Amino acid sequence: MIRKLLIANMLLMAVSVGASGSGEGAKASFDYFTYTGDDDYYRQNPLADKASFYNPIIPGFHPDPAICRVGDDYWLVNSTFGYFPGVPLYHSRDLVNWTLVGNVLNRPSQLPALAGQDVGKGGIYAPNISFDPQTGTYYMLTTDVGRGHFYVTTKNPMNNDWSDPVWLPAIDGIDPAFFFDDDSKAYIIYKESTEGQPKWSNHRCLRIARFDRATGQTTGAPVKFREAGVGPEERLARNEGPHIYKIDGKYYIICAEGGTGIFHSEVAYRADSVFGPYTRWSRNPMLTQRELKAGRTNPVTCTGHADIVQTPNGEWWAVFLGCRPGPGGVEQLGRETFLMPVNWSLDGFPYITQEKDTVPLMLRRNGTERREGVTFGNFTWRDDFDGRHAGPEWLSLLGPADAYASMVGGRLDIVPDEVLPQDRRTPPMLLRRIQHHKFTAETKLDFLPYPGAQAGMAVFKNEQRYYRFGLRRGMIVVERSDKGRSTSTIASVGVDSETKSVMLRTKCLGDNYEFSFSTDGGATWQTAAKGVDASFVSQRAGGFTGTMIGLYAYRQYL
Structure with missing residues (x-):
């Protein structure tokens, strides 16, 4: 004593x-x-004009981007895993000039299960941001791998006043995303383990569940979408980060595939009904860099986990994650957010790259003017x-x-x-x-x-x-x-x-x-x-x- x-x-x-x-x-x-910042590439390759911008559009640790547009406003969110506050919220009026307006999950009551998790592998996975036109409500839906799926809501993202979480105990897995159909029905698509014993490593499936606005919960039995991958072999699997869109009367699902490494990609499916059956695009993947030589100059690798958005004038653009290995292959930046235009195939599927197209580090978006204080470059x-x-x-x-x-x-x-x-x-x-x-x-x-x-x-x-x-x-x-x-x-x-x-x-x-x-x-x-x-x-x-x-x-x- x-x-x-x-x-x-x-x-x-x-x-x-x-x-x-x-x-x-x-x-x-x-x-x-x-x-x-003092990267050689930016110093050696100045932008040609005010309509030009660098990729990644939001550099550094900004993985799993999701985007939505309401009127002239674009909103973008990213995964944060074990960091607090969680889920950065970016705003733009033109897809080029982005401002960090806050973090969606900025109160302990919104992230009650972070303590004890792995900072780099636990916590918040793949947030989705959506707008429900029927109620005028924004939803941010995500997974805390230490507890499960939940969403928070707000009427105005600029206010940084997102609600406390509403948990979704009836569905499991990761990477949920809302889809609000034009017939007022609502759905959640997500990745989950398949029934029974896995047939191969990373054997997973996608499911679609109905969402009831009145109860704030999913309802009925979720419908299984797909188990196998689409290439380069069926067992590439690990479909994740799915999104549903309705475009010209057709339903599209795009999702990531191939894991988060150099085989990462994005693939597309189409159907006449939200529950399918879905047809995969014959020229999938709609985005990848895995076919390119490893020793190329200024490579972008690991591309996938995309989301697409339509502009007021009818253009389609995609945000997706990618990596930029540094000198000697040392890669500290993590998975970053890239921006590229979406093309449409003759048979009506969206794509970002094909065959051996490279993800460019410089692009133009006509009609935009790059402002001071942008998120990219030095x-x-x-x-x-x-x-x-x-x-x-x-x-x-x-x-x-x-x-x-x-x-x-x-x-x-x-x-x-x-x-x-x-x-x-x-x-x-x-x-x-x-x-x-x-x-x-x-x-x-x-x-x-x-x-x-x-x-x-x-x-x-x-x-x-x-x-x-x-x-x-x-x-x-x-x-x-x-x-x-x-x-x-x-x-x-x-x-x-x-x-x-x-x-x-x-x-x-x-x-x-x-x-x-x-x-x-x-x-x-x-x-x-x-x-x-x-x-x-x-x-x-x-x-x-x-x-x-x-x-x-x-x-x-x-």
């Missing part, structure tokens, strides 16, 4: 010393954060933390970081805590998406660490794969996550033990990182570590998310 009291008193003294020395208590205080993003809350770009793990992070007086304060990402709880860490192969991120930190405490910048892929670059008492450290809850030190540089103001800079050169710091307000910079392997935090680590960068604080109880 006496020993415990002595240890407790020593910890209190340590905190008191840190507080009196820093003038900010136990908080790590960040003055700003900047992110600047750009600089800066946050001076002058709001009341963190902006919609910032994400935390498995729940809100409000217990640790606050914004006061133009600064972001993060309170150190012992929780680590490996614990599958929410640590004191805020992250934003990496959106370029090459970039520089910078911040200014005010913090006098007490024993066991540190704060700084983090490069994060998943619970077991991240770098920390920060200030300890009298030391700048670069650390790598290790097995269990441990970390290994890559580099350390001594600084004055009273150093409490430091600028930190993280630079990615494509396949490696360089970490540098300044203790004199940026007049001089010193390298803490360079040539740090980027593949450690790349897609080689697995999972469905891209790499993130941001800010953290941590304390180890001694």
